[in-house]
Amino acid sequence: MLVLGIESATTQVGCAIGGHEGVLASAHSSRAKRHAEILTPQIDFVRRQARIELREIGVVAVDLGPGLFTGLRVGIASAMAIAHALTVPMIGVASLDLLAFPVRFTSKLIVAAIDARRGELFHAFYRPVPGGVQRVSDYEVSSPDDLASEILARSEDCLVVGDGVLRYHEVFDGLRKVELADFGFAYPNAASLVQLAHAQALREQWVKPWEITPLYLRKPDIDINWATRDTK
Amino acid sequence: MTDMRILGIETSCDETAAAVVMNGTRVLSSVVSTQIDLHARFGGVVPEVASRAHVEMLTPVISQAMLEAGMVDGGKVDAVAATVGPGLIGSLLVGVSAAKALALVWDVPFVAVNHLEAHLYAAFLEEPDLELPLVVLLVSGGHTMLVCMEGHGRYRLLGQTVDDAAGEAFDKVARFLDLGYPGGPAIDRLAMEGDPRAVDFPRPMKNDGYNFSFSGLKTSVVNYVRKNPDVAAADVAASFQDAVCDVLITKARRAAKEVGAKGLCLGGGVAANSQLREQLLDACVADGLQAFLPARAMCTDNAAMIAAAGWYRLASDGPSPLDTGANPSLSLSVLGS
Numbered sequence A: 001m002l003v004l005g006i007e008s009a010t011t012q013v014g015c016a017i018g019g020h021e022g023v024l025a026s027a028h029s030s031r032a033k034r035h036a037e038i039l040t041p042q043i044d045f046v047r048r049q050a051r052i053e054l055r056e057i058g059v060v061a062v063d064l065g066p067g068l069f070t071g072l073r074v075g076i077a078s079a080m081a082i083a084h085a086l087t088v089p090m091i092g093v094a095s096l097d098l099l100a101f102p103v104r105f106t107s108k109l110i111v112a113a114i115d116a117r118r119g120e121l122f123h124a125f126y127r128p129v130p131g132g133v134q135r136v137s138d139y140e141v142s143s144p145d146d147l148a149s150e151i152l153a154r155s156e157d158c159l160v161v162g163d164g165v166l167r168y169h170e171v172f173d174g175l176r177k178v179e180l181a182d183f184g185f186a187y188p189n190a191a192s193l194v195q196l197a198h199a200q201a202l203r204e205q206w207v208k209p210w211e212i213t214p215l216y217l218r219k220p221d222i223d224i225n226w227a228t229r230d231t232k
Numbered sequence B: 001m002t003d004m005r006i007l008g009i010e011t012s013c014d015e016t017a018a019a020v021v022m023n024g025t026r027v028l029s030s031v032v033s034t035q036i037d038l039h040a041r042f043g044g045v046v047p048e049v050a051s052r053a054h055v056e057m058l059t060p061v062i063s064q065a066m067l068e069a070g071m072v073d074g075g076k077v078d079a080v081a082a083t084v085g086p087g088l089i090g091s092l093l094v095g096v097s098a099a100k101a102l103a104l105v106w107d108v109p110f111v112a113v114n115h116l117e118a119h120l121y122a123a124f125l126e127e128p129d130l131e132l133p134l135v136v137l138l139v140s141g142g143h144t145m146l147v148c149m150e151g152h153g154r155y156r157l158l159g160q161t162v163d164d165a166a167g168e169a170f171d172k173v174a175r176f177l178d179l180g181y182p183g184g185p186a187i188d189r190l191a192m193e194g195d196p197r198a199v200d201f202p203r204p205m206k207n208d209g210y211n212f213s214f215s216g217l218k219t220s221v222v223n224y225v226r227k228n229p230d231v232a233a234a235d236v237a238a239s240f241q242d243a244v245c246d247v248l249i250t251k252a253r254r255a256a257k258e259v260g261a262k263g264l265c266l267g268g269g270v271a272a273n274s275q276l277r278e279q280l281l282d283a284c285v286a287d288g289l290q291a292f293l294p295a296r297a298m299c300t301d302n303a304a305m306i307a308a309a310g311w312y313r314l315a316s317d318g319p320s321p322l323d324t325g326a327n328p329s330l331s332l333s334v335l336g337s
């Protein structure tokens, strides 16, 4: 079964297509704030590179967040529309799970952290297990300092990964028993999304497009936009 | 020419809407899911709340529109049109992303639509043979403008608000008078029981060009009520509404006369206001103009008007590229010069 994976929760936007043969093609771009402009042509490009027709896609996987809301919704709205148009099911995977998966070949506790802006991070802890990672905490949002204290409190060897760690590296640099994963692992990867979703698809662990729920982890800001209110 | 069915998608503010329109004029379906209840407790549209609701509602709304248009099995649309601006950026991007994705999967053209242009096309959905030139008074919570429509895709912006939109003034005055949200219908209802001549509120810029200004009027209402706490709310509502309508109608009439328009047309959410509709009709009768008042459902935000505008746009300019984004401050002149 062919899986189309779309991820757009960070400043990066990407997509990949794969199945039982592995990932056939993928593309990523991190020119910030251009998710909507980039994504549709990118899907078409990856589709051509994978040498398939979109109607051959059997399931659409999407990064559910947490992440930057506006970009996140570009990916989710696109993925839902594609699944709807193809009448295929969907699989949602958290952005933090996608960050932890590629660094699974470690013996350390994995800390995935995404820049949540406003001086905060979205984060979760994972343990490497055969074939993947297992989440051992809730998805949370907190300041880098609070996360650093939490890491120290666990007092075990940790590998921290994600664009949030890079942004606040001065908080994590030099923490005892803490290693920072390199820049190549800083963003959720669409190829990982396809791999994880394909395994789930084989077990038919999927949902209908309208059952996909973004992981925001934050309540909406309540600032009324008078300037653009357009319906009375 | 073969029949062309366009799926329109609208998510610029707080309505999630989808519609299928044939050849720019025949509405096969039009589904609008309003978020008014979600925003009511805040007294105005909260952008992040709106964007979240669009993601949740868009797929069901599109499904419903396709179903009602009889396109369940194998029925294919010939193009997908979506509002790319103006509006709330986060909300616009939901609709634009979904529309481009659908166009990609179905291998049909995507058409970027200017929301303001679509409001102008709402009238053509009911009356394809409207005589041009036409002066359109577009009044909503986001916009207050007078446009001269000379041909399809050809219009001139005669004037617009320099501060608050008319609908915004309705919302703010309603909030001040504790009438609830949205303010337009609340004031409209209450005004029916009041005396429009009870308070002589100012008519800002009434005889001065085609631009509008409503922020001072709102301030006058607030000041008046503070000084006269015993005044009947119905009288304030009626007098305020009368001042707004007086300015709007006076300018629209003058514009129609000066550009030699064949008719006057209303659009936008405030076009649902009963007094405004009545006075526009009266003015047209007096001036020998064709009056056009689209149904209330076509005045407020909907996707049928997006599909209709998309049909004309596609015919004149062809498809829009798939790397099109949203433009929250898109003006009327960007697409229609």
Ligand SMILES: [Zn+2]
Residues within 6 Å of the ligand: A230, A231, B115, B119, B140, B268, B269, B300, B301
């Ligand atoms: Zn509108």
